Amino acid sequence: MGVLGSPAAGGGVERASYTTKFGSLESFDKGGVELVNDDARHYAFSNVFDVASRSKPWEKVAVGKNMEYVLEVVRAEGISEWRTAAHDEFAVCLDGEVTLDLVKLDSSPLAEGSEGSVAIDGEPVGPRMGRVYLKRGHQALLPAGAAYRFTATVTGVMLIQTIAGPDTQFRWAQICQTV
Amino acid sequence: MTVSDIQVVQSEGTNAEGYHEFSLGEFTFRRDEFFVYIGWPTGNHIMSADAFLRALQRDVAWDFFYGVVNFDGVFGTVNHYGTVDIFAGRYNESYRKAELDYSENVETPQIRETFKAVLADWTNATFDPFASPHETGAAFGIKNGENISAVTRRRVAANRMVAVPGDEQIRSDASGFPVNRMFRDVDQSEPVIEVEPGYEGEVAAFSLFAYLSRSDVTWNPSVVSACKDSLFCPTTEEYILPIIHGNDRVEWFLQLSDQITWEVEDRDTGAVRSRVVMKAGDICAMPADIRHQGYSPKRSMLLVWENNSGDIPDLIASGKSPTYPIEF
Secondary structure, three states: OOOEEEEOOOOOEEEOOOOOOOOOOOOOOOOEEEEOOOOHHHHOOEEHHHHHHOOOEOOEEEEEEEOOEEEEEEEEEEEOOOEEEOOOEEEEEEEEEEEEEEEEOOOOOOOOOOOOEEEOOOOOOOOEEEEEEEOOOEEEEEOOOEEEEEEEEEEEEEEEEEEOOOOEEOOHHHHOOOO | OOHHHOOOEEOOOOOOOOOOOEEEOOEEEEEOOOEEEEEEOOEEEEEEHHHHHHHHHHHHHOOOOOOEEEOOOOEEEEEOOOEEEEEEOOOOHHHHHOOOOEEEEEEHHHHHHHHHHHHHHHOOOOOOOOOOHHHOOOOOOOOOOOOHHHHOOOOOEOOOEOOOOOOOOOOOOOOOOOOOHHHOOOOOOOOEEEEOOOOOOOOOEEEHHHHHHOOOOOOOOOEOEEEOOEEEEEEEEEEEOOOEEEOOOOEEEEEOOOEEEEEEEEOOOOOEEEEEEEEOOEEEEEOOOEEEEEEEEEEEEEEEEEEOOOOHHHHHHOOOOOOOOOOO
């Protein structure tokens, strides 16, 4: 029990301080679906750190899917390939430290309106746009038409907000609670 | 229908407790020191003023949200995105069997302005319906001033992403968003960004966790990034979700910090289906045929992920799309 703090505006007495619990590759604790009258598979319950702990570096494993849209979990370890998409994507660093490099492509390999990201062969051709240093809790824009590459300075976990593409891995039966 | 066309129907004077009484179609609304009384042609209902105002605040702020906003097991609204059903007992098996359920469909501007007027009139100076019970005084008592700034907060909705030039910006002490008392241990450092000239609008990042640690409201998803119709709507949660949200589409939750327990029931009958315990890093779908209410014992960070496509309710209602997200 923490040290008691002062009465709050609502009249109750709060603790003097609180500890916010985040997960990590090193330390995560899963909850779950406690069924009464349902099928656990309807909830597609998993844990991003658990999934990343069982993934190869930079695999894009879907942990959420809503029609064509997906949330991908990526184990950030070493240096990723260069990728690009015809639409904005977003990356959230959930653990570790990652450097993001951005290059404006002179010529995109993707048709306008195509969905999902693809890998780029070799080095991207175009002007350098910038670099972003991400730590836990930081979110970055992966702008449409740019090439991006991640370098994990500390092994971690990334969450990607995107649309399913050719490299999105679907392995629900392996990652989700089923009973 | 424009706002200037709308007549909010309210009593000319106030009741003995100092509050106006309101009506919308055949529904009537009045409050006293402790309770709100809702009437309709086939029945009536009573709610705590505290619970009613917390639910009403979300319904107004979210512009009736996705699907069903149950204020409790009896009263609520259904969003049809242009019109809204206001109902009593419609999603309560006992009311339906007894044929005491009732609903009306109204134009969205009419219910919006009526609910805004109720919220403004019935919220006293001591009460903030968006706040945790630890952070606000009581909703109860006779009429005692107003709290217009609290009940008319602007809802944050990034077009592209928070921190992109011209879009929603990060929160700070200077902009009136101090770090919440339960998130004082959250790292406040922002990403280091190196931008080449000409790409200032494309190279962008921010600390989502610091941003959330400075939220001054609870249970209020707001958009921080948009990949077409895929919306990241994170929110900070403490105590109980003041509504029971009935889905008209699949939505997803990713618990970013701490823990929330969700009670999940059948959307139409209220029959219990499951309890979902979510800890930091857990992710799960809420199927399109359930209703859910969350309990957060410490202020937590929750990423609500929505598909904003207007086609989905019809696809699900017609059976062309399943009520759960994945076959496996």
